[in-house]
Amino acid sequence: MTHTLHRRGTVKELEHDYVVLAMSSKDVNREGSAPKIAEILEIFSKYHPVICGNVAGNSMRMDIPHMAEQTKDNTVAHAVFRSTDDVIELLRELREKDLGVSIVVSGLFDRVGSCCRRAGLTPHTVNVSLGIWGNKKRLPSEDVLQIETMCGHNMVSVSLIEDQIDKIRKGRLTPEAAARRLARNCHCGIFNWERAADILRRITEKESVQNS
């Protein structure tokens, strides 16, 4: 599962996009881990996440206590943060609590490495994206792809993104409302709707400039 890995964008954009996830291991520490994962979801919520979730739902659909209640041993808790300051404080608290659940941060490697050091942690293992290969003619535009890859499970379809762009263009939705609508579909809670709103605004403003 590499659902947080292949996010796209410029360095400037990715500087405001950090996904943190918590999971236990089937062969090592899964049994009885549900309360710890639920606690981590509650901890996530203290550090101003853009969104959080755990597949049972996301914060666009239900509140944190309700989500936490549905945590199982194999649940993965997720949250998206917009600043390294929040990530550092979060990692510090997780280090102090020492709950023993594996924590993974997706984001710019140098920024994440720096967050770890400032929180007193040493990064252990990395996963590096080599991007998209194969028949790339089948992909949508880069802007749409940036939105689509924020939900690595593709629960936010290209058709739905195009539909929201159409509604913004017709003045029926703001970019923020459209982005929030898209975020509802991502049950893991890793869709950075704030970034998506910026991209939707860029797409629709670019079109209105071209048409004027």
Added chain:
Amino acid sequence: MKVDRERCIGCRQCFAQCPVRAISLREGKADIHQDRCVECHICAYSGVCPKNALVIEELSYPRSLRSAFSDVKKPHKDTGVLGRGTEEMKTNDVTARLKLGRLGISVELGRPGVSTSFRDVQTIAMKLAPLGVHFEPENPVTSLMTDIRTGALREEVLEERALSALVEIDIPEDRLMDVIHALQEAEPEVDTVFSLCIASPLDPETGDIPFAETLRKNHIPFRLNGKTNVGLGRPFKEVERA
């Protein structure tokens, strides 16, 4: 996935939800193109149907594979993980499954948003198998292989489709460029896209990504953002050398 035609009012709300554009209008009602549908159930999970006309069906093998690989809300029966891969590097701080000197490589076909046939999955697996790669035994694609020495999949699954399917392998670090070349050769042979990634423990002495220099030297671009396991799992396993 099917539409209850008695309930459907043809409002088209579900059309845009489908990641593979499998829903269209037939005689005033929504209709699901069964060959294109990957049984991800996203249309039903979206909750947009005002009449609850989208029905998740019990599927029999081999069509059941579509749902097993595409419905992220159901843990895969082999891995227990939500999603179609394994825990890979996410729990490496407690499993030490990935060791220094070896690389975990994932080729995720169909992602993003294109979907894949299992024939294309087989094409990739068969390109990699002759290199003597180690296919991850817990990965669901590996379980579909009839022979891991060739990468061939069961004949009856080849025309099935999934939103995405991951081929996961483990190789010695010095074989990286062999794998890259094999994948470059496979690119024009598949009718889909694939997202590629490489996982490894960081060098404990330098903190460097061990394979980054090889990629740079060979002009293979990689992204500046990715996943970092921060080492908070317990009981903690130090990075081990293969």
